[in-house]
Amino acid sequence: MGFTLRSSLAAIIAIGGLVGSLSAQLTVTSTVPLLNASNIVAGAPIVIEFDRSVDRATFTSANMQVFGKLVGPALGTIAFSNGDRTVTITPSRTFMAGEVVLVVLGKNLKAADGTFLRTAGYSWMFTVRSTGGGQTFREIASISNRDASNAQTRIYGGVACDLNRDGWADLTMVNEVSSDLRVQLNRADGSCLPGPVLSPPLPIPLESSPNEVADFDGDGFIDLVTSSASDHEIAVCFGNGNGTFRTPATVIAVGQYPRGFGILDADGDADLDIVVANAATYNYSYVQNLGGGSFAAPVNFGSAPCNGPYGMSAADMNNDGILDLVVGCRDNQTVSILRGNGNGTFTHVSNRAIGGSNWVIVTGDLNGDRNIDVSAANSFSSNGSILLGNGNGTLQPFTSFAVGGHTVSTDLADLDGDGDLDWILSSFGAGRWNVYLNNGAGAMSLLESIPAPANPSCAVPVDMDNDGDIDMVLTDEIADVLVIMRNVCPADFDASNAVEVGDVFAFLNAWFSGDADADFNTVGGITVNDIFDFLNAWFAPC
Numbered sequence: 245m246g247f248t249l250r251s252s253l254a255a256i257i258a259i260g261g262l263v264g265s266l267s268a269q270l271t272v273t274s275t276v277p278l279l280n281a282s283n284i285v286a287g288a289p290i291v292i293e294f295d296r297s298v299d300r301a302t303f304t305s306a307n308m309q310v311f312g313k314l315v316g317p318a319l320g321t322i323a324f325s326n327g328d329r330t331v332t333i334t335p336s337r338t339f340m341a342g343e344v345v346l347v348v349l350g351k352n353l354k355a356a357d358g359t360f361l362r363t364a365g366y367s368w369m370f371t372v373r374s375t376g377g378g379q380t381f382r383e384i385a386s387i388s389n390r391d392a393s394n395a396q397t398r399i400y401g402g403v404a405c406d407l408n409r410d411g412w413a414d415l416t417m418v419n420e421v422s423s424d425l426r427v428q429l430n431r432a433d434g435s436c437l438p439g440p441v442l443s444p445p446l447p448i449p450l451e452s453s454p455n456e457v458a459d460f461d462g463d464g465f466i467d468l469v470t471s472s473a474s475d476h477e478i479a480v481c482f483g484n485g486n487g488t489f490r491t492p493a494t495v496i497a498v499g500q501y502p503r504g505f506g507i508l509d510a511d512g513d514a515d516l517d518i519v520v521a522n523a524a525t526y527n528y529s530y531v532q533n534l535g536g537g538s539f540a541a542p543v544n545f546g547s548a549p550c551n552g553p554y555g556m557s558a559a560d561m562n563n564d565g566i567l568d569l570v571v572g573c574r575d576n577q578t579v580s581i582l583r584g585n586g587n588g589t590f591t592h593v594s595n596r597a598i599g600g601s602n603w604v605i606v607t608g609d610l611n612g613d614r615n616i617d618v619s620a621a622n623s624f625s626s627n628g629s630i631l632l633g634n635g636n637g638t639l640q641p642f643t644s645f646a647v648g649g650h651t652v653s654t655d656l657a658d659l660d661g662d663g664d665l666d667w668i669l670s671s672f673g674a675g676r677w678n679v680y681l682n683n684g685a686g687a688m689s690l691l692e693s694i695p696a697p698a699n700p701s702c703a704v705p706v707d708m709d710n711d712g713d714i715d716m717v718l719t720d721e722i723a724d725v726l727v728i729m730r731n732v733c734p735a736d737f738d739a740s741n742a743v744e745v746g747d748v749f750a751f752l753n754a755w756f757s758g759d760a761d762a763d764f765n766t767v768g769g770i771t772v773n774d775i776f777d778f779l780n781a782w783f784a785p786c
Contacts, residue, residue: 269362270355271295272565275347277370279563280614283663284370286340290333290347297328299354305462307350307514310335312372314343314413314706315406316466317459328356340406340413341374341707342657342714344608350514364586365512366565371608375712376661378733378786379681379691385437385728386697389417389426389719397422399719399726400453404706405466408487413706414438415717415726416455418470423450425468428726429487434741436709436730446489449475453701454604456505458516461537471502471520478502478520478529482537496531498542500524504556504605508567511588519590521553521571528553528569530588543588547571549595550580555605559616562593562637572602572620579605579618581637593637599644600625600651608656608665610686617686619667621654628654628669628678632686645680645688649673649699657705657714659691659731666691668716670700677703677718694729698722709741733786734764735778743782751778 276291277284290310303322310318310333320336339345349366389397401418408414412430415438419426424445428438449472460467465485471478479493499522506519515533522529526547532540547553555572561581562568569582569590579598582590600622610617615635621628622644628651629642653670660666660681667680667688675696680688701721708715709730718727735743738750755762755775764774764781 268359270298270353270359272349272361272366275368278614279368279370279560279565280609280616281370282609282612282665283373286338286372290335292331292333292349293326294329294331294355296359297356298324298331299356300324300328302352302354303331307352309348309459309514311346311348311459311516312337312339312343313345313405313457314340315411316409316457317464338411339372340710341372341712342705343372345370345372348509348514348516350509351512352514362586363512364566364584365509365514367509367567368560368565373663374658374661374707374714376786378731378736379660380732380734381679381692381694381716381729382732382739383727384730384739387428387438387726387728389419389441389724389726391441391443395422397424397426397724399701399721399724400451401455401470402702402704402717402719402726403455403457403468404704404708404717405457407466407483407485409465409485412710413708414487415704416468417719417726418448418452418455419445420451420453420721423448423452425470425481425489427487430708434709434711436715436728436741438708438726442487446481446491446493448472448479448481448493449477449495451475452479454504456507458507460516460533462515462535469505469507469518471498471505473501473503473523476500476502478518478531480539494537494539496539496542498522498529498531499527499544502529503554504572506556506558506567506569508558508584510584510586512586517588519556519558519569521547521556523552523554523574526551526553532588545590547573547580549576549592550578551575553580555602555620557605557607559607561616561633561635563615563635568593568637570605570607570618572598572605574601574603574623577601577625579620579631579639581639583637594639596631596639597642598622598631599629599642600627603652604654606654606656610656610665610682612664612684619654619656621651621669623652624650626651626671626673628667630667630686630688643687645669645678647671647674647678649675652700653702655703655705659705659714661713668703668705670702670718672699672701672721675699694718696720696723697725697727711741733781735782735786737761737778743786748779748782
C-alpha cells in the first residue's frame with residue numbers, strides 16, 4: 245500500500261514542524277519571581293523555565309548574572325531539574341529590604357539541541373519585600389560630609405550599597421564642588437549610622453551628580469558610574485570590595501551636559517552597558533561594555549522628539565524581557581520611551597507630557613499590575629509627577645504634585661511596609677523633603693514634609709539598621725550634611741529601636757515638660773489626649 249496524497253502531505257507538514265521546532269531559539273517560558281514583581285521574600289530562589297533542555301556547561305557567570313542594587317553581584321549556585329528545562333539559582337547574597345534585583349541572561353546560553361537564546365538575551369527585575377515600619381521617621385543624626393578643612397563639598401547626589409560585602413548598606417556621596425566620591429561605611433551595629441568618611445576621597449570630574457551601580461568589570465564587586473555636566477564626561481569607578489575604589493576612575497568623554505543614566509544589557513552579551521542622556525547636544529551616548537573593565541568608544545544617537553534629555557531610567561516598559569529607556573525631556577516637558585532592540589540600538593515608541601521641566605526619573609510598579617510606572621522630579625517647574633504605565637511602552641496622563649522651589653530628586657521605596665512603593669520628593673528651593681504614601685493604586689497622599697537644614701539634593705531610602713524597614717538618608721547640598729531619619733514605631737519614644745517601658749517614662753517626661761515631641765497626635769497641641777493616644781500605640785506596637 246502506498247501513501248495517499250493526504251497522508252503524504254501530513255507527513256511533510258509534521259517533518260517541517262519538527263525541523264522548525266529544532267531550529268527555533270532557546271526560549272524563556274516563565275520566571276520566578278515574575279517579571280517586574282514586588283514584595284519578593286529576600287531568600288527566595290530564582291527559577292527560570294525554558295522551552296527545552298539546556299546545555300549546562302553554558303550556564304556560567306560569563307553568560308548570566310544576578311545583580312542586587314544594594315548587595316551587588318549574587319549569582320550563587322545553579323541547579324538543573326525537569327529534564328534540564330528548569331534552572332534554579334540560589335543567590336550567593338541575601339538581598340536587603342526594598343532591593344531592586346536585575347537578572348541578566350546572555351545570548352550565548354545554549355540548549356542541549358545546539359540552539360541559542362535570542363541575540364537580545366533576556367533581562368528582568370524584581371523588588372524585595374520590606375517590613376512595616378511605623379510611618380514615623382525620627383532624626384537620629386546630622387553628619388557632616390566635610391573634612392577637617394571644612395571646605396565645601398556640595399553633596400549633589402548619594403547612593404547606598406554594600407561596598408565591603410559585610411551585609412550592611414554603606415553610603416557614597418557624589419560631591420559637586422570638591423569633585424569627589426566620599427564613602428562612609430555602615431557601622432554594622434544596628435545603630436542606623438555610618439562611620440567616618442574614608443580617606444582619601446576618589447577624584448571625579450566637576451559637577452557630577454547622577455549615579456548608578458553595576459559590576460562593570462565582572463570581578464564580583466560593586467562599581468559606580470557618575471556623569472559630569474561641567475566636564476561633559478562620565479566616570480566609571482571600579483570598586484575594590486572594601487569600600488574603596490581603584491584610582492584613578494575611568495573617565496569617558498560623551499555628549500554635552502550629560503545627566504541621567506540607563507544601565508542595562510543593551511546588546512545581549514550579559515555585560516551591563518551604559519547609556520547617558522546629553523541635555524545640551526540633544527542626544528544619547530551608548531557606551532558598550534567590552535568586559536573586563538573596558539568600554540568601546542561612545543556611539544551617539546539622536547534624541548528626537550525628546551528635547552533636552554535629562555532624567556533617565558532603564559526598565560522593561562513593554563514586558564518583553566529587554567530593558568528599555570525612560571527619558572525625561574527637559575525642554576519640551578515630556579517623557580520619552582525608547583524600546584531596547586537588544587542589539588545596542590533603541591527605537592522611539594512614545595512621548596507623553598510629564599508636567600514640567602524634568603530633572604530626575606525613577607521607575608517602579610506603583611499600582612501592583614507589574615507594568616512599570618514613572619515618577620519624575622520636575623526641577624524649576626516646582627513639582628513632581630506620576631505617570632502609570634500601560635505595559636506596552638506607553639504611559640497614562642500625568643498627575644502632578646506641587647512642591648515649591650527647585651524639585652531636584654524623586655525616590656521610590658515601600659516606607660510603610662504595605663507592599664506598594666511610596667514616594668519622596670526633594671525640593672532645593674523650598675528647603676524640604678516631601679514624603680508621600682501610596683494607596684496601592686498609585687495615588688499619593690502627603691505623609692509629612694521634613695524641613696532641611698538648608699537645601700536638599702536628594703533622598704536615599706535604605707534599610708540602614710537591617711531591621712527590615714526602610715530608613716532615609718537625606719542629603720543637604722548647601723549644609724553638606726547627611727540627615728539620618730530612622731523608621732521607628734511611634735511608641736518607640738526614646739528611639740532605642742525597641743518598644744519598652746522606658747518609652748512610657750520618656751513620653752511622660754516630655755509631656756510634663758511641654759516638649760513639642762509630646763504632641764503625639766499632632767492635633768490641638770499638647771493635651772491629655774496625647775497620653776491616651778501614646779498608650780494605645782504602646783500597647784499595640786509595630
